[in-house]
Amino acid sequence: MAQMTVQIVTPDGLIYDHHASFVSVRTNNGELGILPHHENMIAVLAVDEVKVKRIDDDSHVNWIAVNGGIIEVADNLITIVADSAERARDIDISRAERAKRRAELALEEAQDKHLIDQERRAKIALQRAINRINVGSRL
Template sequence: MAQMTVQIVTPDGIRYDHHAAFVLVRTTEGELGIYPGHVELIAVLAIDEIKVRRIDDENHVDWIAVNGGIIEISKDLITIVSDSAERDRDIDVSRAERAKLRAERELEEAQHAQNIDMERRAAIALQRAINRIRVGQK
């Protein structure tokens, strides 16, 4: 079976390193499905989930929440560099829900104060929290 190596790197080091038969990511341009032998490319990732179908079992899927980043595909090595990455099993959903509520309050306050910078930061924090909740509930 053809396979690829998937590595996810954050400032804390390598957060994920496994062999995969298929990877699905969302770039800023749209979804990208990757099989072994994919054309080489570099793309900007959106704040979203990454789906990795592992080679050890066709039903084994890892879900990873990333806060954007860069993906590089070179031969059969996929390298993802992101500020943070969390596997579904490692996400504290209740903590993510509290972060979501906090971001919603901050977004509302920023909109009321008409503070564009604060509004942008709160919107990103909200998007990250929602992504973590979605992946954590898989």
């Protein structure tokens, strides 16, 4: 069976390193499915989940919440470099829900006061919290 190596790196170091038969990500240009021998490429990732179908078992799938970043595909090595990323099993959903609520309140306040920069930051924080909740719920 053809396989790829998937590595996810953050400023904290390597957080994921496994072999895969399929990877799904969302880039700023849309969804991207990657199979072995995919054309070499680099793309900007959106804040979204990464799906990795592992080679050890057809039903073994890892889900990782990635808060943007860059993906490089080169010779069956997929490297994702992100500011932050968390595997589903490591996400504290109650903490993510609290972050979501804080972001919602910050967004409301920024909109009421017409604070454009704060509104933009609150929208990003909200998107990240929702992504973490969605990925953490995949277990």
